Amino acid sequence: MTERLTLEDFAQRLHLPADEVHAALAEQRRALPWFAEAVAAVGGWLAALTLTAAFSTLIAGAAKNEVALGILGLVILVAGMAGHRRFTGAFGHQFALALMLAGQTLMVVAVGVGSESLRITAMVTVVLAVVLVPLVPDRMHQFLTVGAAVVLPLIALLEAKAPYATQGLALICVPGGVALLLYPTRPLDTRPAAFVLLLAAPLCDAIGGFAADIGISLATGWGGRLAYLIGLGWPLALLWPQLEKPGRMLMLGIGAAAVTAVLLLPAGLVAGLLFLVLAYTIGSRLLAGLGVALEVFFMTHYYYDLRLDLMAKSLMLAAIGGVLLALWLAWRRLITEPQP
Amino acid sequence: MVSEQPVDERVVHRLWLAGALPRERYQPALRLARDDGFWRRWGERAVLALASGHLLAGVLFFFAFNWQDLTPFAKLAALQGGVVVAALGSRLPILPELVRETLLIAATVLVGVLLAVFGQIFQTGADAWQLFAAWAALTLPWVLTGRSAGHWLVWMVVVQTAVLTYVDDIRWFKSDDGEPVAMILIALPALLLLIGRELMVGRWDWLRPGWARLVPLAVALGLLFFGAEVAVVGATAAWTMLVFIVALAAATSLYSQWRRDFAAMALIVLLGCGFVATAAVQMTSFHDDIGTFLLATLEISLIFGAGSWVLRRIHRSWSDVGHD
Numbered sequence: 001m002t003e004r005l006t007l008e009d010f011a012q013r014l015h016l017p018a019d020e021v022h023a024a025l026a027e028q029r030r031a032l033p034w035f036a037e038a039v040a041a042v043g044g045w046l047a048a049l050t051l052t053a054a055f056s057t058l059i060a061g062a063a064k065n066e067v068a069l070g071i072l073g074l075v076i077l078v079a080g081m082a083g084h085r086r087f088t089g090a091f092g093h094q095f096a097l098a099l100m101l102a103g104q105t106l107m108v109v110a111v112g113v114g115s116e117s118l119r120i121t122a123m124v125t126v127v128l129a130v131v132l133v134p135l136v137p138d139r140m141h142q143f144l145t146v147g148a149a150v151v152l153p154l155i156a157l158l159e160a161k162a163p164y165a166t167q168g169l170a171l172i173c174v175p176g177g178v179a180l181l182l183y184p185t186r187p188l189d190t191r192p193a194a195f196v197l198l199l200a201a202p203l204c205d206a207i208g209g210f211a212a213d214i215g216i217s218l219a220t221g222w223g224g225r226l227a228y229l230i231g232l233g234w235p236l237a238l239l240w241p242q243l244e245k246p247g248r249m250l251m252l253g254i255g256a257a258a259v260t261a262v263l264l265l266p267a268g269l270v271a272g273l274l275f276l277v278l279a280y281t282i283g284s285r286l287l288a289g290l291g292v293a294l295e296v297f298f299m300t301h302y303y304y305d306l307r308l309d310l311m312a313k314s315l316m317l318a319a320i321g322g323v324l325l326a327l328w329l330a331w332r333r334l335i336t337e338p339q340p
Numbered sequence: 341m342v343s344e345q346p347v348d349e350r351v352v353h354r355l356w357l358a359g360a361l362p363r364e365r366y367q368p369a370l371r372l373a374r375d376d377g378f379w380r381r382w383g384e385r386a387v388l389a390l391a392s393g394h395l396l397a398g399v400l401f402f403f404a405f406n407w408q409d410l411t412p413f414a415k416l417a418a419l420q421g422g423v424v425v426a427a428l429g430s431r432l433p434i435l436p437e438l439v440r441e442t443l444l445i446a447a448t449v450l451v452g453v454l455l456a457v458f459g460q461i462f463q464t465g466a467d468a469w470q471l472f473a474a475w476a477a478l479t480l481p482w483v484l485t486g487r488s489a490g491h492w493l494v495w496m497v498v499v500q501t502a503v504l505t506y507v508d509d510i511r512w513f514k515s516d517d518g519e520p521v522a523m524i525l526i527a528l529p530a531l532l533l534l535i536g537r538e539l540m541v542g543r544w545d546w547l548r549p550g551w552a553r554l555v556p557l558a559v560a561l562g563l564l565f566f567g568a569e570v571a572v573v574g575a576t577a578a579w580t581m582l583v584f585i586v587a588l589a590a591a592t593s594l595y596s597q598w599r600r601d602f603a604a605m606a607l608i609v610l611l612g613c614g615f616v617a618t619a620a621v622q623m624t625s626f627h628d629d630i631g632t633f634l635l636a637t638l639e640i641s642l643i644f645g646a647g648s649w650v651l652r653r654i655h656r657s658w659s660d661v662g663h664d
Contacts, residue, residue: 005373010347013372014365016355024358025351035603036651039610043617043644047637054633091648095641184366186357242371280383283349283374288382295390314401321394328387 037090044094052076052102070110077103084136097141104128104145108152118159122152134188143192150200167223173197174227174274178234181278198278201227202271202294206301225262228270232258235281246334253330268298347373412461419454423447427482441488448479448494467509472502487544489552492533496556499529520580523567530560531587538599550603557604561587565611572619581615588612596654605654613647 011021032040059072080099087093107128112121129149133142150173157165177197180190201224236255243251258277262270275291278284352369355361361369403418410418426447430440452475458464459471476498483495503526507513513522534556541547561584568584571577588608595604620639625632 005347005375007347007351010351010369010372014361014369016360016365020360021355024355024360032652032655033602033606035606036648036655039606039613039651040644040648042610043613043640043647046617047640047644050633050640051637054630054637057629057633089645089648090652091641091645184353184356186359189353189357191353238367276386280379282370283379288386292386310401310405314398314405316398317394317401318398321391321396321398324387324391324394328384328391331384331387 032090037094040090041094044091044096045098048080048095048098048102051099052106056106066110066114069113070107073103073106073108073110075103076100076106079103081136084138097138100132100136100141101144104132104148108148118152118156122156125149125152133193137188139189139192142190143196146193146196150196154200154204164223167221170201170221170224170227173200174224174231175234178231178274178278181282182234182238198271198275199290202268202298205266205268205271206297224267228262228267228274229259231274232262232270232277235277239281250330250334253327257327266298268294268301272298348375349373415457415461416454419450419457423450423454426450430486441486441490444482444486444488445491445494448482448491448498451475451479452498467505469502469506469509472498472505476502487546489537489547489549492537493552493555496529496533496559500526500559503529516574516576520567520570520577523563523570524580524583527560527563527567530556530563534560538594550601553601554603554607557591558607561591561607561611565615568615569618572615572622584615588615600658602655602658606651609647609651613644617643 007021007025008018010016011018055072055076056069059068077100080096080101080103083092083096083099087096108121108125111124112118115121126149129145132145136142150169154166154169157169174197177194177200180194180197184191184194233255236251236258240248240251258273261273272291272294275287275294279286279288279291349370352361352366352373355369356366407415426443429435430444430447432440435443452471455471455475455478476495479495479498483491507518507522507525510518512518534553537547537552537556564580564584564587567580571580588611591604591608595601595608617640620643621636624635624639
């Protein structure tokens with residue numbers, strides 16, 4: 001078992017003032033655990049939804065037009081933003097967050113109904129994300145707002161039958177997500193946006209897999225392949241200078257396997273691989289969990305999806321298992337065993 | 341003690357956001373915080389898990405391809421062979437403990453598959469609940485001797501499925517009066533498992549993991565909650581509400597006094613607030629939609645706001661003295 005680094009050692013080795021480090025983490029130590037926040041979130045979101053339903057019913061009774069709906073959305077959004085700044089408790093915070101999202105949804109719905117154009121509605125979600133993300137320092141809000149700003153334009157592009165545009169979107173999403181994860185910004189924490197950008201392509205593939213007739217995929221064409229090559233190469237390049245000779249040999253093997261994977265495997269499996277490589281590079285267990293989940297999901301789906309009989313699938317599985325077993329032996333020989 | 345806090349990438353990120361880490365030291369800080377030993381082991385195990393998963397799936401697919409052509413004897417022999425190999429393997433001292441535990445759980449699962457195939461070949465005509473009950477009874481000795489919380493949870497699922505399929509066969513359990521009783525019956529195995537866990541945790545260390553408490557607690561209270569909700573919404577079988585309230589009160593005193601557990605308390609507060617809010621909204625709903633929605637907003641805000649406040653108080657007071 002490796003000796004874990006303590007905060008004191010960490011501050012000392014990076015020449016950081018210990019009191020500043022402790023002060024920076026003080027607020028986090030007072031915060032409630034996520035499951036206690038979740039209790040407040042359930043109540044806050046239910047309360048916000050019933051309140052929005054009450055106002056929507058009132059507006060629908062008084063004025064049956066989308067302008068009124070849009071104005072109501074804006075009012076609810078502004079009220080939510082004010083509450084978000086004012087409330088310090090977990091319940092109030094979640095209530096305000098749900099109000100903001102309800103307000104945004106009403107505004108987008110009003111634009112969609114009024115314009116009857118998916119393109120204009122998608123543009124509004126992007127504008128809302130650009131304006132609101134810097135104004136609202138909330139990770140869940142950022143995740144959902146950026147998520148909407150990626151999903152709606154994607155649907156609009158698919159509706160417009162513009163495959164090159166979706167490839168372009170893949171080229172923005174994958175390297176963009178990797179960049180935001182490896183080089184985070186401040187004071188605005190853009191990690192939630194990074195997760196949205198990284199998850200966009202595999203989620204599209206998952207939905208496209210369930211509804212093959214829709215044919216959603218961000219990453220099956222050349223743009224997607226290139227996006228994943230950049231995405232995989234970036235963290236591996238960061239790891240390279242830290243490795244000794246055996247590690248570099250293994251890295252070359254992994255790099256060659258990654259290029260082969262990008263060229264041959266379905267995009268979902270490559271996305272899982274990207275999450276695993278990122279997890280290993282920055283030491284994130286969350287990314288590791290997501291990577292494993294994506295691998296298992298797309299592996300199952302891949303073999304189910306192929307028009308092959310069970311015997312052929314069995315042989316393919318066994319062959320890939322054999323290759324992975326060889327990689328495991330190489331890992332033990334080159335990485336694990338030389339360690340004291 | 342603050343200085344004892346372990347450092348990981350989340351701590352580095354928080355320091356970065358708080359401005360306590362200069363830009364040029366972000367990557368070195370990430371490298372420093374990364375537990376190399378853990379990630380080396382993780383990488384090795386991840387590759388091994390993927391390799392063995394593929395190989396095992398390949399074997400399963402092979403049998404699936406040839407299944408129709410196998411004789412009944414060969415089918416039963418293959419499954420029984422699997423049970424024997426897994427059970428014997430779980431007793432091999434040269435294997436790591438985790439592998440041995442997994443093998444015994446696999447043996448338990450294979451017994452269920454064997455019973456299903458046996459029923460298929462000989463057309464026993466048994467009800468589904470009998471299969472699950474036999475499965476649970478046959479594997480009980482392994483569960484008792486296995487010393488694994490994971491094994492107990494798998495067995496609990498089998499027993500609960502037996503109860504579920506039993507109540508599904510009886511028409512009365514589908515009536516307004518019977519439905520809440522069915523919920524309570526299905527909750528019983530988890531409840532008994534939880535009581536057993538709390539009584540024996542001092543003696544058996546393998547029962548100590550937090551999830552070995554939280555999973556049966558969530559299943560038992562969740563099912564009792566749904567039974568009570570059915571009673572609230574349908575205005576029938578009011579006694580099931582009483583059962584839920586008594587269970588909630590018992591769990592509250594257990595996990596706030598004797599075995600302090602904040603995660604368990606959060607679950608209890610969530611279900612308690614959900615129950616009270618449903619009852620309040622149900623009692624005060626009237627035909628005016630706007631009025632009903634506004635009143636519901638007020639009720640939900642008050643109830644969940646109070647629940648959230650209680651949790652914050654508990655967290656603050658337990659943080660000062662420390663808890664399980």
